[in-house]
Amino acid sequence: VQLVESGGGLVKPGGSLRLSCAASGFIFSSYGMDWVRQAPGKGLEWVAVISYAGTNEYYADSVKGRFTISRDNAKNTLYLQMNSLRAEDTAVYYCASSGNYGGNNPFDHWGQGTLVTVSS
Amino acid sequence: DIQMTQSPSSLSASVGDRVTITCRASQSISTYVNWYQQKPGKAPNFLIYGASSLQSGVPSRFSGSGSGTDFTLTISSLQPEDFAVYYCQQSYTTPYSFGQGTKLEIK
Numbered sequence: 510v511q512l513v514e515s516g517g518g519l520v521k522p523g524g525s526l527r528l529s530c531a532a533s534g535f536i537f538s539s540y541g542m543d544w545v546r547q548a549p550g551k552g553l554e555w556v557a558v559i560s561y562a563g564t565n566e567y568y569a570d571s572v573k574g575r576f577t578i579s580r581d582n583a584k585n586t587l588y589l590q591m592n593s594l595r596a597e598d599t600a601v602y603y604c605a606s607s608g609n610y611g612g613n614n615p616f617d618h619w620g621q622g623t624l625v626t627v628s629s
Numbered sequence: 630d631i632q633m634t635q636s637p638s639s640l641s642a643s644v645g646d647r648v649t650i651t652c653r654a655s656q657s658i659s660t661y662v663n664w665y666q667q668k669p670g671k672a673p674n675f676l677i678y679g680a681s682s683l684q685s686g687v688p689s690r691f692s693g694s695g696s697g698t699d700f701t702l703t704i705s706s707l708q709p710e711d712f713a714v715y716y717c718q719q720s721y722t723t724p725y726s727f728g729q730g731t732k733l734e735i736k
Contacts, residue, residue, distance in 0.1 A: 615663035619672035
């Protein structure tokens with residue numbers, strides 16, 4: 510299993526960025542996928558999840574209405590469109606797969622992360 | 630929203646020690662708790678799911694227990710590679726949430 514994030518960088522407050530996560534080594538279209546972030550020196554914060562078919566999405570309150578999670582199962586790729594970015598969105602963003610373990614859905618595989626910095 | 634509270638926030642221990650980290654949920658979440666280990670500059674590593682089931686490949690010195698609101702992660706005999714930050718996480722319902730982390734340091 511490999512998850513490789515890209516698209517991070519420096520963006521001004523109010524700006525937009527789209528992150529991508531290229532998946533390989535598993536049947537991508539069978540798994541829910543999540544974004545989790547970690548601000549510098551802080552703990553982990555769940556951001557969003559999308560179902561395996563892309564029909565259901567859920568978001569943390571902190572990003573609802575500004576971020577959109579999506580996926581392209583033909584390309585084995587997960588996305589996070591981030592709009593109206595704020596300084597508090599500065600973090601390493603990880604994509605993670607949601608394995609199905611007897612009804613539990615832990616984040617069983619993680620990418621290496623991509624850093625998003627929101628600053629003027 | 631469900632809050633996950635870990636204790637302690639940091640812990641100093643020696644190689645060979647037995648350590649326990651606790652995690653409390655703000656409401657009952659059955660056994661929908663998972664545990665992760667994170668080393669500096671690295672992505673988290675998945676250890677335990679369903680409160681007590683060890684992920685494949687994780688050493689048997691790691692164990693988890695609990696149900697409802699109170700959960701524990703125990704390392705039976707600390708090894709040098711176990712010094713890291715540990716997080717609990719609830720997958721009972723969205724928004725999913727993590728504990729604030731427990732930093733396990735070498736004494």
